[in-house]
């Protein structure tokens with residue numbers, strides 16, 4: 228089982244209102260020393276990666292909800308994780324880092340260059356969480372309105388192809404020859420180009436091949452376009468929902484991956500999960516009771532608005548709440564609908580949707596209980612977990628203290644061995660698999676899987 232930590236450089240990721248807990252330190256999210264200590268702690272415990280999500284802005288659904296979002300520090304303010312990763316990579320040796328960047332708002336050449344540089348700096352310990360963004364405020368911030376959902380995915384597909392041309396297609400292996408009579412063999416660095424509906428670029432890529440060339444590609448998307456995108460491009464896929472939904476989703480991604488000519492068994496699936504644990508079930512239950520008392524429905528409603536565009540705080544009317552297609556985060560909206568909220572009164576929908584512990588996969592209990600539940604997830608084909616703290620870093624420390632030894636006793640933790648690349652840890656190879664669409668862009672003289 229792969230253990231990752233899943234964070235945001237913000238005060239309140241999922242712990243709506245729990246920043247009031249005396250042990251919560253996440254208000255120090257801009258403090259590099261805090262993150263270095265966090266990263267080293269999870270590295271020592273055998274975690275594979277620290278993944279940073281990133282989506283920023285206010286929900287823009289109502290003034291009251293925006294005010295609640297700021298007062299509760301819920302995803303606002305949010306600092307740029309790409310800036311923190313280099314320092315954290317320098318402070319660790321086995322732990323990898325996965326950072327989020329949006330194909331809707333970035334420029335492919337600039338991002339490919341930044342990621343290529345990061346992969347050098349981190350010695351191949353880097354992954355990219357590819358997102359298409361769903362927050363309209365980002366469109367306002369960048370001066371280009373958030374495109375509709377379908378267009379966002381068409382653009383993402385093209386963005387990836389443009390990046391592969393740069394990472395895989397420009398340089399042959401061995402073209403950089405330090406120590407010989409020249410530093411670069413010009414005949415082996417190709418002038419590449421991409422021309423599509425959204426992006427145009429050409430030139431020699433200015434970053435020499437990094438240990439992985441293409442970073443490990445991570446994605447989460449449950450809409451039909453998101454699922455197809457995962458099957459085409461992703462190597463690591465984040466899965467949400469119930470076990471039954473996850474099982475169906477995994478089978479669908481694997482089926483589509485095979486249709487796209489990829490080895491369907493080569494993808495790995497992770498669940499994002501909140502775990503509240505302790506020395507035993509009673510200790511964990513006490514903790515959960517504390518969290519329940521501090522939980523803020525107001526913060527929860529603000530986050531819900533940010534993710535789905537729904538205003539669940541609107542005056543209760545006689546009408547019922549109905550899941551309607553959203554142009555924002557479709558999986559979050561679907562979770563609401565599948566929780567049975569469709570057709571309820573708005574007040575009931577509010578009560579359910581803003582209740583502790585939120586809509587994430589939630590596991591609580593002592594070490595055996597948590598380990599049993601994580602094992603049950605692996606039994607349906609999940610390879611590991613992206614752990615989120617509600618009270619940070621206390622929840623992570625508790626997991627490390629209580630659950631990791633139990634998982635070890637069962638021989639379940641897949642620890643990164645030595646200072647290798649993230650792709651080697653996950654797939655036993657430093658470069659993209661030959662059946663991946665990016666690998667098809669390698670120049671002829673470049674080895675099949677150098």
Ligand SMILES: Cc1cc2nc3c(=O)[nH]c(=O)nc-3n(C[C@H](O)[C@H](O)[C@H](O)COP(=O)(O)O)c2cc1C
Pocket residue numbers: 279280281282327356357358359360361447448449450451452453454465466467499555556557558559
């Ligand atoms: C575990 C997880 C992490 C995510 N992280 C981010 C993120 O950091 N930034 C972002 O804009 N979207 C993030 N998303 C949203 C996805 O990129 C995607 O938009 C969402 O799952 C909805 O899927 P869809 O676009 O196929 O409807 C995340 C989703 C999940 C499940």
